[in-house]
Amino acid sequence: MHPAPSVIFFTVFSGIGFGLLTFLGLGYPAVTGWSAFAFFIIAYLCAVGGLISSTFHLGHPERAVKAFTQWRSSWLSREGVCAVIALITMALYGAGLVFFGQRWGILGLIGAIFSLLTVFTTSMIYTQLKTIPRWNSPLTPAMFLSFSLAGGALLASQVKWAMALIAISGVIQVVVWMQGDGALKSSGTTLATATGLGTKGDVRAFEPPHTGTNYLLREFAFVVGRKHSMKLRIISFVLMVVLPVLLLALPFTHWLALLAVISHVGGALASRWLFFAEAEHVVGLYYGKR
Amino acid sequence: MTTLPHSTTKKLGLVIDLDTCVGCHACVISCKGWNTENYGAPLADTDAYGSDPSGTFLNRVHSYEVQPPQGEAQLIHFPKSCLHCEDAPCVTVCPTGASYKRVEDGIVLVNESDCIGCGLCAWACPYGAREMDAVEKVMKKCTLCVDRIYNENLPEEDREPACVRTCPAGARHFGDFADPDSNVSKLTAERGGMDLMPEQGTKPVNKYLPPRPKDTLSEGAGDIDILAPYLEPVAQEAKGFLGWLDKTLEKL
Numbered sequence: 001m002h003p004a005p006s007v008i009f010f011t012v013f014s015g016i017g018f019g020l021l022t023f024l025g026l027g028y029p030a031v032t033g034w035s036a037f038a039f040f041i042i043a044y045l046c047a048v049g050g051l052i053s054s055t056f057h058l059g060h061p062e063r064a065v066k067a068f069t070q071w072r073s074s075w076l077s078r079e080g081v082c083a084v085i086a087l088i089t090m091a092l093y094g095a096g097l098v099f100f101g102q103r104w105g106i107l108g109l110i111g112a113i114f115s116l117l118t119v120f121t122t123s124m125i126y127t128q129l130k131t132i133p134r135w136n137s138p139l140t141p142a143m144f145l146s147f148s149l150a151g152g153a154l155l156a157s158q159v160k161w162a163m164a165l166i167a168i169s170g171v172i173q174v175v176v177w178m179q180g181d182g183a184l185k186s187s188g189t190t191l192a193t194a195t196g197l198g199t200k201g202d203v204r205a206f207e208p209p210h211t212g213t214n215y216l217l218r219e220f221a222f223v224v225g226r227k228h229s230m231k232l233r234i235i236s237f238v239l240m241v242v243l244p245v246l247l248l249a250l251p252f253t254h255w256l257a258l259l260a261v262i263s264h265v266g267g268a269l270a271s272r273w274l275f276f277a278e279a280e281h282v283v284g285l286y287y288g289k290r
Numbered sequence: 291m292t293t294l295p296h297s298t299t300k301k302l303g304l305v306i307d308l309d310t311c312v313g314c315h316a317c318v319i320s321c322k323g324w325n326t327e328n329y330g331a332p333l334a335d336t337d338a339y340g341s342d343p344s345g346t347f348l349n350r351v352h353s354y355e356v357q358p359p360q361g362e363a364q365l366i367h368f369p370k371s372c373l374h375c376e377d378a379p380c381v382t383v384c385p386t387g388a389s390y391k392r393v394e395d396g397i398v399l400v401n402e403s404d405c406i407g408c409g410l411c412a413w414a415c416p417y418g419a420r421e422m423d424a425v426e427k428v429m430k431k432c433t434l435c436v437d438r439i440y441n442e443n444l445p446e447e448d449r450e451p452a453c454v455r456t457c458p459a460g461a462r463h464f465g466d467f468a469d470p471d472s473n474v475s476k477l478t479a480e481r482g483g484m485d486l487m488p489e490q491g492t493k494p495v496n497k498y499l500p501p502r503p504k505d506t507l508s509e510g511a512g513d514i515d516i517l518a519p520y521l522e523p524v525a526q527e528a529k530g531f532l533g534w535l536d537k538t539l540e541k542l
Contacts, residue, residue, distance in 0.1 A: 067406060070385050074382065077386075194487050197354060197501075200356045200501070219422075220413075282487070286352055
């Protein structure tokens, strides 16, 4: 799959932003006034910034409001609805903390639930696709949710939670990579089933439909980074999991925490790039690619 | 709109005969021609005369080589367009309701004025039947020439999809799969029409007729043997320098 920068930024930053909103909604850290204001600004910059960046890959962003209508069937629509509910609820809850010094716990709880639901619905957009066997697994929501909570805990300065959640997300990430590498094969979809010619003999793509490229090849048969995938996995894992945990294990200072955040986000961006670049869409089979 | 209908009154679709298709790409051209000039946004070409030409097509012809365990390899031309699936995954993922499957005839269409160009339907389609237009930024797909098949301004013989109308080999057939006596239902039953990627669970309406096995070279060899005695090689053994060379090399 083509790794569109807008979607990589969107999923990473909105994931971390909604993760932070989850912790704030549950009252960790228990802040009010200006320090609450700072936490909420960071959370909204991440969450809303990510959502806005996701509209950059739309062909017609001016019609985006129509995407709220099909929540009964579409995960993408559900994501939009959940995000708006979460952002509005958390804005009211945040206003209570910042301006009135009051913690309206029920609002916070509802906001936290919808923040997590937003991340879950985002992950389901990818998970639902049978055409991309690497994503079509319960591990995909597990990965998105664990990343979101780990990043949220890190930004919420919940050091112990952050260390534990980052470690958990690291384990899930490794399982995702290991399981994902065999996903296309175990899906059973091959050039033989794609053409229906497998019963006759060995099928080989002989000639593509055209000499140039097309939308399908650009979008679905992205193979540029695959030869470096092992190196990128190691870099991503070190930045996202190993370094932040080590930095958090040291005596706490804000500078070390900032370094841990930068390292974790950098690693998460690399991991999300791989999430797209390594994903094989079955339509590539028709072109003799994967 | 993005939920699928439980059943459709008609099931309009195509039968594509892989035994008959000669790979001329006439269906590709007629499809592009009709659908650029008629319903919906035109099908854009970018850098058409430059070094990196690319364009939107609703129908493309691949070619595959099939090597059976015994016998000659076969070259099979393979036209591919939207299969108008009964369980179309492209429809249910649409966040705006722009993608829908019609209850009356089962055609899967895109309402272009509602399409936000998110591309998720193309991700959900295993067949590569949907392409985002590079200029109009909306999703394009086969409409089964919905603006031809019901068009009373056209002569009756033209009221079928452009690809079917133009195919010089008669490799494409259009009809109603819900009617067991229709041409397409009969063809599918007679020739063992098959689904593409059945494991994806899309229940495609379009069916593909498998190619018949190729004639073997040895069969019928006896029929052309009348002149064979006159065509026997005259020079059985090499003479002169080449004959000497042949013998000498044999001895080595």
